[in-house]
Amino acid sequence: SQTIHQWPATLVQPVGSPLSLECTVEGTSNPNLYWYRQAAGRGLQLLFYSVGIGQISSEVPQNLSASRPQDRQFILSSKKLLLSDSGFYLCAWGPFRGAGELFFGEGSRLTVL
Amino acid sequence: GENVEQHPSTLSVQEGDSAVIKCTYSDSASNYFPWYKQELGKRPQLIIDIRSNVGEKKDQRIAVTLNKTAKHFSLHITETQPEDSAVYFCAVNNAGNMLTFGGGTRLMVKP
Numbered sequence: 246s247q248t249i250h251q252w253p254a255t256l257v258q259p260v261g262s263p264l265s266l267e268c269t270v271e272g273t274s275n276p277n278l279y280w281y282r283q284a285a286g287r288g289l290q291l292l293f294y295s296v297g298i299g300q301i302s303s304e305v306p307q308n309l310s311a312s313r314p315q316d317r318q319f320i321l322s323s324k325k326l327l328l329s330d331s332g333f334y335l336c337a338w339g340p341f342r343g344a345g346e347l348f349f350g351e352g353s354r355l356t357v358l
Numbered sequence: 359g360e361n362v363e364q365h366p367s368t369l370s371v372q373e374g375d376s377a378v379i380k381c382t383y384s385d386s387a388s389n390y391f392p393w394y395k396q397e398l399g400k401r402p403q404l405i406i407d408i409r410s411n412v413g414e415k416k417d418q419r420i421a422v423t424l425n426k427t428a429k430h431f432s433l434h435i436t437e438t439q440p441e442d443s444a445v446y447f448c449a450v451n452n453a454g455n456m457l458t459f460g461g462g463t464r465l466m467v468k469p
Contacts, residue, residue, distance in 0.1 A: 288447065289459040291458075344389065344457075349401040351401055352399075354399075
């Protein structure tokens with residue numbers, strides 16, 4: 246069966262420090278991969294999606310970047326964190342073709358101080 | 359792009375009552391409408407979904423109804439229980455099959 250792992254689960258970072266969140270998927274090939282951010286008490290905002298290795302699309306202009314170095318690995322990064330980057334970050338995978346269920350990772354709670 | 363509005367933002371019901379959450383969307387080409395449940399501090403998980411070729415789908419106490427003409431769909435939970443307390447999100451696919459989520463509804467079921 247398919248599983249999705251995301252880490253770290255929580256982190257507290259100072260303003261201006263770098264960030265790296267990692268997500269890996271097992272049990273499926275060529276998935277579509279997504280990074281969402283959820284501010285406290287708010288909805289899910291799509292940040293990036295990827296349909297294949299090296300293919301990244303961004304939904305909103307921001308201080309973050311994403312990379313997909315391998316088929317089942319998706320990384321969210323920042324060179325210098327801002328206070329507004331605080332939130333709950335969720336990685337997700339979905340079917341390559343057609344609309345279908347998104348499977349979310351456990352989430353990474355980031356607090357920028 | 360797709361615009362998804364979800365109402366109400368908070369809903370409080372007594373245990374055993376029914377709860378209804380409604381979403382409206384803008385893109386008439388959308389054809390996939392899932393509902394996710396997110397418990398506090400956890401990941402969202404799919405609870406039910408419907409495709410545009412049907413008008414209603416039911417799974418035990420949960421049902422979803424779709425009105426494609428009016429571009430809205432609703433989640434119905436009957437005989438609510440305290441463990442139904444969570445945030446519920448609707449979503450709609452766009453032309454690229456990306457999901458756009460509604461703003462969420464915080465459901466509180468009072469015992």
